Amino acid sequence: MYAKLELNTFRIIRNNFKNLIIVTALFLTGCSLTFPEPDASNQTILIIPVETRQTLDLFVFTLDVSIEDSKSKEVIHHTIEPNPKMLFSYNTQLKPGKYKITEMNRKAKPGFKLGGKPRPERISEIGEFELEKGKITIIDKMFLFQQPKPGKKRERKDMRNMTDAQRMQERKKQKAERKAEQKAMKEQRVRFAQVVDLEESFKTKLLEELKEVDNIDLWKLE
Incomplete structure (x- = not known):
């Protein structure tokens, strides 16, 4: 037993x-990573270089970019997810032709809110590019994501037992603290999302990463 x-x-x-x-x-x-195989639905691959500089535990937003067909003026929306481990975002749903990336707009992830009122920003830095059947196209610009380091969280005081004079004094103090925070954020000179030049060294790293894609041999890489 x-x-x-x-x-x-x-x-x-x-x-x-x-x-x-x-x-x-x-x-x-x-x-x-594996790309879709070339077929009627996946005729091209657009590669958008992305660099993510992370100062917080996670990014609280995604970026919606508008890709416009130069001929038909149809707009296709593509979402870029900030990710320090990825050097690019890609789209396989665009037909062969000429396109422009015309606009970008930050959107809060579920459960988060963005300060202020994020509005769509026009993009003029990225020139027109052409997508060819069976080919991977890398645009010559890069999206740079950053999140400024937050300052120390302010403590809200209970003003219910304060006199009118004390409340007024406390509100003035809070207003001054908010201004100091805004000034500190500006001094960091950080933009949440911006279009910058694609450096040759970054493109080299990106190409090396693309070569690691399992079925990259099914597509023509520039």
Whole structure:
């Protein structure tokens, strides 16, 4: 009986050990990126270079960009997700032709709010580009994402038991603190999202990352 129990215990440990090896291997190797295969729905691949400089634990927004067909003037919306581990965002749903990226707009992720009233920003830095059938096209500009470091959170005081004079004094103090915070944010000179030149060194890293895509050989890479 004891021998049978020991045998069953050994089998359980052995199976768990095998599972642990498999999980560890998957964890260490990770999952590689795969592009859709070229077909009627996926005729082109647009690569938008992206650099994410993260100062907070996570980004609270995504960026919606408007891609306009130069011929039909149809606008296609593409969402870019800030991610320090990715050097690009891509779209495979555009037909061959000439396009422009005309506008960008920050949108809060579910459960978060953005300060102020984010409004669409016109984009003039990115020139017209052409997408060709079966080819990967990389635009010559880059989206740079940043989030400024927040200052120390202000404590709100309970003013219910204050006199009118004390309330007025407290409101003046809070107003001064808000102005100081806004000034500190401006001094960081950080824009949440902006279009900048694509540096050659960054493009080299991007191309190396693209070459790691499993089925990259199905597409023509410039």
